[in-house]
Amino acid sequence: MSKTNRKQDALDYHSQGRPGKIQVIPTKPTQSQRDLTLAYSPGVAEPCLQIADNKEDVYKYTAKGNLVAVISNGTAVLGLGNIGPEAGKPVMEGKGLLFKIFADIDVFDLELDTTNVDDFVKIVKALEPTFGGVNLEDIKAPECFEIERRLKEEMNIPVMHDDQHGTAIISAAALINACELQKKKLDKVKIVVNGAGAAAISCSRLYVSMGARKENIVMCDRTGVIRTDRSNLDPIKAEFATSRDLNSLEEAMQGADVFIGLSSANCVSAEMLASMAKNPIVFAMANPDPEIAYELAIATRKDIIMATGRSDYPNQVNNVLGFPYIFRGALDVRATAINEEMKIAAVKAIAALAKESVPEAVNMAYNAKNLKFGKDYIIPKPVDLRLMTNVSTAVARAAIESGVARKVIADWDAYTEELNRRLGLDDAIMRKLTLKARSAPKKVVFAEADEYRILKAAQIVKDENIAIPVLLGNREKIEQIIADSALDLEGVEIVDQMLDTERVKRYADALYKKRQRKGVSLNDAVKFMRDRNYFGASMVEFGDADAMISGLTKNYAATIKPALQIIGTEEGVNRVAGMYMMMTKKGPVFFGDTTVNVNPTAEELVDITLMLDESVKKFNIKPRIALLSYSNFGSNEGAVPEKMRKTASILHEQHPEVLVDGEMQGNFAINSEMMKENFPFSALADAPANTLVFPNLESGNIAYKLLQELGGAEAVGPILLGLKKPVHIVQLGSSVREIVNMVTIAVVDAQAKEAAGEARKKGGLFKKPTKKA
Numbered sequence: 001m002s003k004t005n006r007k008q009d010a011l012d013y014h015s016q017g018r019p020g021k022i023q024v025i026p027t028k029p030t031q032s033q034r035d036l037t038l039a040y041s042p043g044v045a046e047p048c049l050q051i052a053d054n055k056e057d058v059y060k061y062t063a064k065g066n067l068v069a070v071i072s073n074g075t076a077v078l079g080l081g082n083i084g085p086e087a088g089k090p091v092m093e094g095k096g097l098l099f100k101i102f103a104d105i106d107v108f109d110l111e112l113d114t115t116n117v118d119d120f121v122k123i124v125k126a127l128e129p130t131f132g133g134v135n136l137e138d139i140k141a142p143e144c145f146e147i148e149r150r151l152k153e154e155m156n157i158p159v160m161h162d163d164q165h166g167t168a169i170i171s172a173a174a175l176i177n178a179c180e181l182q183k184k185k186l187d188k189v190k191i192v193v194n195g196a197g198a199a200a201i202s203c204s205r206l207y208v209s210m211g212a213r214k215e216n217i218v219m220c221d222r223t224g225v226i227r228t229d230r231s232n233l234d235p236i237k238a239e240f241a242t243s244r245d246l247n248s249l250e251e252a253m254q255g256a257d258v259f260i261g262l263s264s265a266n267c268v269s270a271e272m273l274a275s276m277a278k279n280p281i282v283f284a285m286a287n288p289d290p291e292i293a294y295e296l297a298i299a300t301r302k303d304i305i306m307a308t309g310r311s312d313y314p315n316q317v318n319n320v321l322g323f324p325y326i327f328r329g330a331l332d333v334r335a336t337a338i339n340e341e342m343k344i345a346a347v348k349a350i351a352a353l354a355k356e357s358v359p360e361a362v363n364m365a366y367n368a369k370n371l372k373f374g375k376d377y378i379i380p381k382p383v384d385l386r387l388m389t390n391v392s393t394a395v396a397r398a399a400i401e402s403g404v405a406r407k408v409i410a411d412w413d414a415y416t417e418e419l420n421r422r423l424g425l426d427d428a429i430m431r432k433l434t435l436k437a438r439s440a441p442k443k444v445v446f447a448e449a450d451e452y453r454i455l456k457a458a459q460i461v462k463d464e465n466i467a468i469p470v471l472l473g474n475r476e477k478i479e480q481i482i483a484d485s486a487l488d489l490e491g492v493e494i495v496d497q498m499l500d501t502e503r504v505k506r507y508a509d510a511l512y513k514k515r516q517r518k519g520v521s522l523n524d525a526v527k528f529m530r531d532r533n534y535f536g537a538s539m540v541e542f543g544d545a546d547a548m549i550s551g552l553t554k555n556y557a558a559t560i561k562p563a564l565q566i567i568g569t570e571e572g573v574n575r576v577a578g579m580y581m582m583m584t585k586k587g588p589v590f591f592g593d594t595t596v597n598v599n600p601t602a603e604e605l606v607d608i609t610l611m612l613d614e615s616v617k618k619f620n621i622k623p624r625i626a627l628l629s630y631s632n633f634g635s636n637e638g639a640v641p642e643k644m645r646k647t648a649s650i651l652h653e654q655h656p657e658v659l660v661d662g663e664m665q666g667n668f669a670i671n672s673e674m675m676k677e678n679f680p681f682s683a684l685a686d687a688p689a690n691t692l693v694f695p696n697l698e699s700g701n702i703a704y705k706l707l708q709e710l711g712g713a714e715a716v717g718p719i720l721l722g723l724k725k726p727v728h729i730v731q732l733g734s735s736v737r738e739i740v741n742m743v744t745i746a747v748v749d750a751q752a753k754e755a756a757g758e759a760r761k762k763g764g765l766f767k768k769p770t771k772k773a
């Protein structure tokens with residue numbers, strides 16, 4: 001894309017539709033006259049009076065606790081300089097947008113038409129009743145230092161000048177990691193800082209507090225090197241003045257280990273970079289254009305670690321990685337300040353996160369195969385949702401421990417869940433299942449281990465200790481993909497069924513015994529074992545693995561058939577069925593059958609309902625089951641309503657312990673108020689259904705797919721019900737996240753089946769067959 005096009009795109013982005021980037025949205029219902037009476041006069045007087053009695057109640061009855069002011073006077077907007085408050089507004093709105101999407105914090109951006117420090121301080125101070133925190137932005141040095149100092153002293157809510165401290169926190173995290181990768185010690189490195197403004201001074205101060213030596217720092221401004229013998233030396237710049245005989249940036253750069261650019265575009269040359277020490281670290285952070293272009297820098301030095309403030313190159317060192325989460329943590333404990341302890345906690349959390357395995361969603365967002373801690377990935381990416389939990393939690397903890405919190409967090413797991421919920425990641429169930437899986441990880445055989453996504457999922461479940469993966473397939477091919485994608489699967493067992501003649505024979509013998517009267521010869525059985533779905537299912541049957549995952553590249557029937565022939569259904573169960581756990585905004589809802597039975601009879605639907613009932617209980621959820629149709633309790637005639645009615649009647653008669661009702665329409669099933677008003681006799685009148693039984697495969701399948709695409713619900717499944725041992729089949733083309741979810745469920749399923757087997761054995765009801773392998 002040409003530069004002119006990009007310019008027009010950026011202008012269009014801001015001007016099209018409703019101008020600007022943010023709007024205010026009510027958080028309470030406003031449909032009825034009653035709502036309006038409560039929202040405004042007279043109802044609103046009640047919270048007013050409560051707050052008048054107790055000022056702290058402002059946090060209870062208003063948006064204050066989640067509202068941050070982003071305040072600027074436009075005197076140092078990005079690296080564009082003093083362009084004024086109106087011209088700075090797009091940046092401040094942009095920060096508002098980032099606060100919201102990354103940390104669910106609401107922002108009013110305020111652009112003040114004053115360069116006078118006293119006026120600025122007076123205005124902001126008077127805003128304290130409105131806001132939970134203040135983010136000062138793009139105010140030039142040296143005024144910014146006094147403004148921030150005075151506001152911190154005089155205000156009782158957290159105040160942070162982000163260009164100072166946000167930048168310092170992120171760049172310090174990046175610097176620690178870059179030093180480690182370049183094998184340099186922070187207390188030894190020679191640092192050149194170009195720029196002596198808000199960002200540069202604060203970054204240098206933080207590096208010193210983290211171990212860098214002041215005497216190893218040379219700072220430059222527009223005039224050149226800041227020397228102790230400079231006349232009229234600004235007292236803040238004097239803090240980093242050097243007594244060394246250096247006159248220019250060019251001279252300062254010679255032999256330096258680290259360059260920190262917080263100045264303006266293109267003021268560093270290739271020659272300057274070439275003169276730096278071995279394995280240099282260069283953070284050219286001026287926005288929007290860095291001190292030296294990324295391409296030029298990496299072409300000049302092969303041994304460089306290069307970072308910029310931009311999102312379109314590797315290593316974006318930008319304060320966006322910090323401010324949303326620092327304020328989130330501070331607001332959540334109602335901190336009175338953002339202090340050094342909280343900043344250092346943020347540095348450590350960000351630096352540590354870069355070393356953890358990268359979620360596939362992040363890889364996908366950057367079109368990367370497998371981002372990994374290294375020269376091109378020294379700090380996390382801004383889209384990494386784990387920043388929210390890791391950084392906010394670290395900041396909140398530090399606030400409590402350092403005594404600036406007015407609210408204490410007692411249950412940190414619940415807090416983490418709350419943070420995830422804010423991001424719409426309300427998959428508490430999946431997290432609980434993950435914990436359960438981790439408590440006793442099981443051996444899971446991956447039948448399609450020559451697929452990158454399967455291998456990436458195997459690495460994740462191994463890293464997270466959810467399962468012990470076994471990779472089934474051509475060894476050479478698997479090892480090649482692992483090497484090409486830099487996956488870490490060291491020590492993981494690979495089974496190549498083509499070369500494992502002993503097991504092929506053993507498994508084929510068993511299959512032959514089972515199927516010899518169904519047209520399968522021993523020769524056929526041996527041939528079948530070359531198919532990984534037959535071999536994998538046999539591994540599970542023989543106890544060589546506890547569960548199998550397959551189906552990514554084959555259709556459902558091709559995977560399910562071997563499992564049925566080799567493993568078979570559970571005792572007393574005549575069929576298998578598929579269930580989806582749909583993660584909706586209203587919590588998890590289970591859908592069945594979505595995968596196997598095309599047009600089940602009422603009797604077959606009874607079996608399916610009982611299987612769903614059993615399975616939902618395994619998730620520690622009390623099933624509330626609705627039998628769906630286009631009719632409510634006889635309101636319409638037709639084959640389908642009749643079938644569902646018959647299913648309900650058999651279940652009510654033969655299984656009164658199951659909480660089920662029908663037939664009913666989908667909206668009544670999940671809206672208990674509607675149900676109560678119209679059908680108060682229904683078993684689902686008190687609370688909505690959480691398990692939906694569909695009359696046939698097409699309705700179930702269509703419903704879950706539409707909900708996934710239009711409703712934004714995550715689908716976990718299909719969870720195969722009814723098999724004696726856990727075989728789970730991921731959908732054709734599933735994502736890594738979906739595969740990991742299925743492995744987690746397979747492990748929990750294996751644990752449950754093992755426990756049920758033990759219980760039966762103890763009760764003498766069922767003698768477990770002795771394992772042969």
Ligand SMILES: NC(=O)C1=CN([C@@H]2O[C@H](COP(=O)(O)OP(=O)(O)OC[C@H]3O[C@@H](n4cnc5c(N)ncnc54)[C@H](OP(=O)(O)O)[C@@H]3O)[C@@H](O)[C@H]2O)C=CC1
Pocket residue numbers: 075076077078079080138139140141162163164167194195196197198199200220221222223261262263264267285286287288308309317318319320
């Ligand atoms: N990546 C990130 O996250 C962030 C990047 N920044 C970037 O850092 C830069 C500075 O921002 P901020 O500190 O807020 O602004 P300030 O106005 O407070 O400071 C700017 C400083 O840069 C110096 N400077 C400007 N041009 C040059 C040059 N060619 N050579 C040497 N020094 C120069 C100025 O020198 P003098 O004192 O002589 O005028 C001044 O000291 C901007 O480009 C901004 O985009 C800032 C915050 C975050």
Ligand SMILES: CC(=O)C(=O)O
Pocket residue numbers: 077078079138162163286287309318319320
């Ligand atoms: C990123 C930022 O805050 C700046 O460049 O000013």
Ligand SMILES: [Mg+2]
Pocket residue numbers: 077078137138162163
């Ligand atoms: Mg800024």
